[in-house]
Structures are given as structure tokens and as C-alpha cells.
Amino acid sequence: MASTIVEARGVTKDFGSIQAVKGVDLSIAPGELFGLIGHNGAGKSTLFKMMLGLIPLTSGTIHLDGEPITGPRFRETRRKIGYLPENVVLYDNLTGLETLYFFADLKAVPRRECAGLLDKVGLAQAAGRRVREYSKGMRQRLGFAQALLGKPRLLFLDEPTTGLDPGAIRDFYRILRELKGEGVTMVLTSHILAEIQERVDRLAIMEGGQIRATGSVQALREAMNLPLTLEIAGGAGLREQVARALEGLAIEGIDEAGSVLHIRLARDAKMPALTRLATLGDTLRDLHVREPSLEDVFFGYRN
Amino acid sequence: MLSIDFRQIGIVAGKEFWDRIRNRWVLAVSIVFTVFALVIAYFGAAQQGAVGFRSIDVTIASLVSLVIYLIPLIALILGFDAIVGERERGSLDLLLTLPITRKELILGKYTGLAGALAFSTVAGFGAVGVILSPSLSLSALFHYAGFMLSAILLGFAFLSLAVMLSVFATDRTRASGLAIGTWFFFVLVFDLLILGALVVTAGEYGGAVFPYLLLLNPADVFRILNVFSLDEVRTLYGLATVFPEALSNPATLGGVMLAWIVGPLAVAIWRFER
Known part of the structure; x- marks a missing residue:
């Protein structure tokens, strides 16, 4: 097994004359729960999107599980990852179960996984309801179920608890603990620092497109x-x-x-x-x- | 270059197609086509004091005028937010983290929407064909089928343009504006420009080129395809003498229409991959 599952080296992203990310180096070990924090405009969303292969790098390299996300083996690499966007917008006209079927088909995951995942995120009772009838929190949970399709080795969670009530937030972190126990690596961003400070293994603080510090919360305090x-x-x-x-x-x-x-x-x-x-x-x-x-x-x- | 996985295209296409079936888009458009076509078939000659089905040639000529307005509009409405809509809702990023390429996504979207449009066209005009079939000879039915096929191709061409606009547009509002502008240009303005140029130059400069300029408009290609397939209509439009022989070849015109389908879609894929 590789010693790092996410490896970024000298990553830079320019948007015209604006340098959004400046020479970022980052290594995340398998099984880590890693936080990425920073104020709006610090460059964390851009870095996140580059890690997911959504926007091209101006320079540098990013490897996920030893492979570039946009390389020739991108399909295999993407099957290993799950992604929960900040504002989950799924398809209103589909039911919760149909939504998962659609994403399962694209990930080549057997549809029989879907019902169990809805149960895991507490949506079993709403599986047959149209997504348009879902509350914001239910949509977030459905998005989370979608991210878990195919038992990913690496999860990217962008502001994952947005819209969740306290009970759902507790359930969410309980699932993260279970996933961590199964060796899943998770990278998450959050503005709610109090929520993640006791939960992440390590985190990176971004400021002005650079990583200012990396380490466990305790190491950073010291x-x-x-x-x-x-x-x-x-x-x-x-x-x-x-x-x-x-x-x-x-x-x-x-x-x-x-x-x-x-x-x-x-x-x-x-x-x-x-x-x-x-x-x-x-x-x-x-x-x-x-x-x-x-x-x-x-x-x-x-x- | 990344390989194409047709299974991924099929999954996206299936979702797009069934979305339009479930939200009754296909049903609504089919009914619109059926009602308009029936009205035209039975009342198209009312101005001449006659009511009822006359001949397939005259009916198709009237339907061509209807289709030239209606199908481009419907195709543009159907496709203008195919990509920009996903981008604006935020679901595009999620889709692009899955094991699907941008090319597969756009081809899947296009195929599904094209399927819905073709299904509506066949259902709508096909229903009229079935109603009229007792009055039609085999040859007339063949012409009518040809008309439906060309209407489908016209829809595909404008859908291709709509998807291209959807890739270039930064938001849905702009995309809808571009779609409306495209409809105005190709359906209302283009012919007027050519006609105006002909009148201004009194046909003295490049007169021979003007008929070929019509190939730059898929709506005109559709019109020519149908006009030249029917003797009575050709005479009716008075075009038999002014059009070059090459433009009356259905294979050539079909090829041009195919280029109108593939071209904008290829540009859309090129742009979307960058």
C-alpha cells in the first residue's frame, strides 16, 4: 500500500492574473481524516477541485492513490473516490432510490447497494419520495449516500454538515468514524471549526493560496x-x-x-x-x- | 486520448430521455404536433374556400412552414440548459467526479434529448399519418415518412446548436437569450438577409451563389429537402427554375443536414473539454 493516498506537489492555479493556489505541497496518508480549513477565498475550494480533477492545474502534480486523476486510468481512480459537494443539488424529479441508481450505474456499482446506503444515512423511509420533497438536510444525507456508493477508499467532503440538524451531524460523524475504522481516507472542509477540531487527525490551514500550517490540532496549538x-x-x-x-x-x-x-x-x-x-x-x-x-x-x- | 465508454453515454441518455417522458414533456410536444398537423391538414386550404384533406403534397408544404417555426424553437428550448443548467445547479461538478468523460456526458445528454425529440416528432406527426392513412397512397405515405425524417433531422440540428450554446453560456439566462437569438436569426432573419442582398444587388453580383447560401441555415436545408421531394410543391413554390440541380439531390442535402448536426456538437465537445 502506498504511504500516501493524496500527494500534491508544487500545485499552482492561476485564474488570469490572480494566483489562487501557490505552490502547494500536501501529503495525506491512507486512513487519515484530514481537514482543510481557510476563510473564503483562501484557495481551499480551488485546491479541492484540482484534487478531484474538476479544474486543470497550472503547474505541479496531484496523485490519488498513485495515479493522476485525469490520467489514462482515471476511471479506476474515480471509482475509488466519493465526493459530497457543499450544496448538494440532485435531480428533483427522481426519487431518492432512483437518484442512487443513476449514480450507481455511472460508477458501475450494483444497484443492490443503494437501499442499504439509504438506510445507513437515515433515508430508508423516504427512498420512494421525489427529491423535490426532501428538506435541505435530507438532500445532504442523500448526497452523502451517493458519495459512499462503491465503498470508496477516498472521500472528499465539502462542508458536509451544511443544513444538518444536531442529531444528523452526530450521525454523520458516527458514520465517518465507522468509515475510518474501515480504512477509508477522508478529506473535508468546514467553516465550523469547533465541529471538526476533535474529529480530524490532521488539518491544513490555507491562507492566500498557500498552506500556512499542517499537523494535528494539538501539534498546531503547541x-x-x-x-x-x-x-x-x-x-x-x-x-x-x-x-x-x-x-x-x-x-x-x-x-x-x-x-x-x-x-x-x-x-x-x-x-x-x-x-x-x-x-x-x-x-x-x-x-x-x-x-x-x-x-x-x-x-x-x-x- | 481517452476512450469512449458507450455504456456511460447510454446511462446519461436514458436518464435524460425518461426525465422527459416522466415530466410529460414528450406527451405535451406530441399533442402540439398532432393538433397543429391536423388543423393544417384539414383547414390549410380554408383561405381558398376549401376545407378538408386535399393532397399530401399540399399538406406537407403547409406542414413544412409549421415545422420550420416550431421544431427549431422546441429543440432550442429542450437543449439550451443541458450543460449550463447542470453547472448552475452545481450538479455538473458532481457528475464530473464520476468515471465519465466530458465527451461521454455531452454525448449522453444529446442522445437522450434527441431521443425525446425524435419520439415526440414520430408520435405527434405519426398519429396524423395514421389518421390520414386511409386517404393516402403508398407513395404519399413514403413522402410523409420522408417529411417526418427530415423534421427529426431538423430538430437534431437545432438541438446540436442548443447544446453548443449551453456549453458556451455562463448562465441559464444568457443561454436562453442566445437560444432565442439563434431561433430569430435562422428562422426569421436569415432568409430576409439573403433576399435583401439579392434585391439590393438586383441579382447582378454572385447571384449563382445565393442558393448555396441557403445551406448555411438548417431550416432552409429542411425546406429545400421537402420542397424538392414533391412535384406539386416545387411548382407551388416556383423554385424549380431558380434552384441549381445540385441542391435538389436529397443525399447532398442530407449530408449538409448531418454536418449541421455533427458540427455544433463537435464544437460543443471541443469547448467542454477545455
Whole structure:
């Protein structure tokens, strides 16, 4: 098995005088759940489309499972991939099951797979209904079922939870976990950073057509050296006491929010701070150490 | 160069065709053709004070005028959003990530739509043929079948133009505008331009070339095909003396019509692959 399933080297895309993607190198290992994040116009959609073979590269190469997506073996390569677009627009006049039949036929996947997939995404009851009667969330789930046709080895998911309610989002990530367990590689983009920060193995932050950073969320946090936050529940009245206990440590700020005391401190000050706070004994009711969120990391890299 | 998988073309064509059957497009167009054709067959000579079916030649001559307006319009409406519609809805990207080439997709779309158009034409005009058949000789039926075949080819040619426009257009609004413009140009304006040029030059300059210029319009090719297949109609139009012999050869005209079908489609494929 190849050590990478997605391999991009020196990928550039020019639209006239605008360079949308600038010399991107990216490697994704088999079985990884990989996130691609960036603000609008950062180049992630363009990179995504180039990986899928939808738009040609100005320069560089992209290989999926060792093959160029537009090469002579493109049919075999495309049968290994599944794609869920951001705004799933399927065919209103077809039923859910007929929609899957159409895509299954084009992928040369047996039609008998379709009913099971509709069941997997929670659309078994709506299989015979026309897509025009589907809600946005149901269309998204049908699009997801379509992406899963043929048991793809590589899934591209563009803003996959758009339009899904919280229950459906939970189900969606449950299916992703199952797929990951089966060794499926997934590349997803999302604007909802809180949603993906605990779910992706690694991610790339794109900015201005370039990849600014790649790694696990924790690795990116550590590389940024963003401050941690200690949260002391019911600590609003203890501000002076806590400040005295932490004197001399690299504390960036102490704020109160409601009844909670927030202490921002340098990463390497965490253990000494916890040791000193322990001396306050029962005065402290509860304490949490909060890592910077993916949003903090993202804005840290952008700034 | 990537090979063509005819199975993929068939899948896309099948979907397009059955879409038109299910949404009753085929039924509606067939009824339109049947009703218009019947009205023309029975009331076409009403201005001359006669009502009822007269002869197949006169009926076909009247139907030619109808078809020249109707079929290009229907074909352009059918095909103008074939590609741009998918692109605008966002489903084109999804289709193009599947194991299908752009050429197969466009050929599949065209084949399915052409099938729906041909089916409507045969059903609509065929129904009239069946109704009229007791009054028709075998030769007349042959002419009528020829008329239906040429009407199908005319539809294919304009469908080909519509698909080409659909590839070039950036959105559906522009595509519909281009489709309407194409209809106006070929159906209403083109002949007027040629006629105007003839009148202005009093036939002195390049007069011999003008009849051949008609080949630049598939609607005129259709008209000539039908006019020259029928003696009575030829006389009726008074064209027998002014047209060069070469233009009366159905094989040549059929070849030109074929070029009108293949040409725009080839351009559409070329553009879509870039």
C-alpha cells in the first residue's frame, strides 16, 4: 500500500492574473481524516477541485492513490473516490432510490447497494419520495449516500454538515468514524471549526493560496505556543487570592466571566500554576484547563 | 486520448430521455404536433374556400412552414440548459467526479434529448399519418415518412446548436437569450438577409451563389429537402427554375443536414473539454 493516498506537489492555479493556489505541497496518508480549513477565498475550494480533477492545474502534480486523476486510468481512480459537494443539488424529479441508481450505474456499482446506503444515512423511509420533497438536510444525507456508493477508499467532503440538524451531524460523524475504522481516507472542509477540531487527525490551514500550517490540532496549538486558559468555577470572588498565588509566573491575564475566573497563562507555566493553586485547597471548587480552540489556532496563524 | 465508454453515454441518455417522458414533456410536444398537423391538414386550404384533406403534397408544404417555426424553437428550448443548467445547479461538478468523460456526458445528454425529440416528432406527426392513412397512397405515405425524417433531422440540428450554446453560456439566462437569438436569426432573419442582398444587388453580383447560401441555415436545408421531394410543391413554390440541380439531390442535402448536426456538437465537445 502506498504511504500516501493524496500527494500534491508544487500545485499552482492561476485564474488570469490572480494566483489562487501557490505552490502547494500536501501529503495525506491512507486512513487519515484530514481537514482543510481557510476563510473564503483562501484557495481551499480551488485546491479541492484540482484534487478531484474538476479544474486543470497550472503547474505541479496531484496523485490519488498513485495515479493522476485525469490520467489514462482515471476511471479506476474515480471509482475509488466519493465526493459530497457543499450544496448538494440532485435531480428533483427522481426519487431518492432512483437518484442512487443513476449514480450507481455511472460508477458501475450494483444497484443492490443503494437501499442499504439509504438506510445507513437515515433515508430508508423516504427512498420512494421525489427529491423535490426532501428538506435541505435530507438532500445532504442523500448526497452523502451517493458519495459512499462503491465503498470508496477516498472521500472528499465539502462542508458536509451544511443544513444538518444536531442529531444528523452526530450521525454523520458516527458514520465517518465507522468509515475510518474501515480504512477509508477522508478529506473535508468546514467553516465550523469547533465541529471538526476533535474529529480530524490532521488539518491544513490555507491562507492566500498557500498552506500556512499542517499537523494535528494539538501539534498546531503547541507550534503556535498559544496561551492556555485555567477556568476556576465559582472563583469570581477569589481573584486577589489567585493572583497572589500565581505571582511570578507568566500570566497573561485574569478575567471574570459570571462566576468563573479565567486565567490565561503561557503553556510552560501550566504545571507550576496548578501546583500553586493546589495550595489554596478547598477554596477552589472546580478547575478546568482549556486548550486553545481550533478557532484560536486558525486566527493565530492568520495573524 | 481517452476512450469512449458507450455504456456511460447510454446511462446519461436514458436518464435524460425518461426525465422527459416522466415530466410529460414528450406527451405535451406530441399533442402540439398532432393538433397543429391536423388543423393544417384539414383547414390549410380554408383561405381558398376549401376545407378538408386535399393532397399530401399540399399538406406537407403547409406542414413544412409549421415545422420550420416550431421544431427549431422546441429543440432550442429542450437543449439550451443541458450543460449550463447542470453547472448552475452545481450538479455538473458532481457528475464530473464520476468515471465519465466530458465527451461521454455531452454525448449522453444529446442522445437522450434527441431521443425525446425524435419520439415526440414520430408520435405527434405519426398519429396524423395514421389518421390520414386511409386517404393516402403508398407513395404519399413514403413522402410523409420522408417529411417526418427530415423534421427529426431538423430538430437534431437545432438541438446540436442548443447544446453548443449551453456549453458556451455562463448562465441559464444568457443561454436562453442566445437560444432565442439563434431561433430569430435562422428562422426569421436569415432568409430576409439573403433576399435583401439579392434585391439590393438586383441579382447582378454572385447571384449563382445565393442558393448555396441557403445551406448555411438548417431550416432552409429542411425546406429545400421537402420542397424538392414533391412535384406539386416545387411548382407551388416556383423554385424549380431558380434552384441549381445540385441542391435538389436529397443525399447532398442530407449530408449538409448531418454536418449541421455533427458540427455544433463537435464544437460543443471541443469547448467542454477545455
